[in-house]
Amino acid sequence: MQTPNLPAIRALRPAWNKGRIVGQKLPLKPKHVWAIRVRLELAENHRDLALFNLAIDSKLRGCDLVRMKVADVMASGQIKARASVLQSKTQKPVRFEISEGTRASVAKWMEDPLTVGSEFLWPGRFHERLHISTRQYARIVRDWVGSIGLEVTAYGTHSMRRTKVTQIYKKTGNLRAVQLLLGHTKMDSTVRRLGRMCSDWRVSGGHRQN
Template identity: 60%
Template sequence: MRLDLQHRGLIRDRALFDTAIDSKLRGCALVRLRIGDVSAGGVSRSRAMVVQSKTGRPVQFEISETTRESAARWLRIRGGAASDFLFPRRIDSGRPLSTRQYARLVGDWGGAIGLNVEDYGTHSMRRTKASLIYRQTGNLRAVQILLGHTKIESTARYLGIDVEDALHIAEQTDI
């Protein structure tokens, strides 16, 4: 998707995609990000902390170099103050992109590269990096913190972890 968005020159969409992957935020929190959450005085931040819309709890996330570059490219075009929405609506820039429009965009991105739009949505964006972190480390607690879940059971269910996954990790651990 990233390469397709880059190839098609969709600068805002590329920044939105990269930010969604890094932040691991739900769509409702992602679209409400402000410029000041990712940039300070024109300098991209390497980390951000936001309060989740659904839970009201703060969550911190890293902003990778790739995301910092795509967000900076978008902000050069978009302009705006720290208090402005990072991804505003096209018609009314005082309001954030709607979650419905974000969902349509994700569907368009997936469809453009041949994914079944029914199988890939905004929550896939939230789950992508969290799943990769879990697969690489087996550290469920770290993923729980990154997603802002209060219960480890919720994180395990969210990632679809089952007995087979636990046994696979155990098999790789030699004492």
């Protein structure tokens, strides 16, 4: 009697997201931003302090943040008060203000020997890498949130992108302003980015319930 062909039995692998928190990453609260800044200042970690501050101010995606060039933020030897960066996803520019504290931290970072002669704002440490990678940036973000006791799986690079706009939306309820700040082409993208805070916008058909 011929034995029927049976599918091979594969060893069960653990799910890729086992033990991880998946989905929308949380924005940082003001107290978290303050705590991370204090730790970086005390450690005199000039690169990470400038990177953290600019990530919050710019609200850029990680892929655009790591590719920022010195010319994006500096002109005539001074750090600009406003900057414009072309987004790789939409191929459209997004403008943002650079706060006084961020300008000071970026200026301090620009004094570091690693930045001398570099076209990019966050140069890589190896000759074959012109700037830090998005994966390296993600590791840096995990270090930041872990240093103040937060659950690292609940936060990510998009936490940096969401932090400032979340506070702006809480204060103003102005979705259009948030859309412009994030550089979104569609309002639905902005609603998804803000998550539960905008559930009332969907229910009301595009008008915020107060």
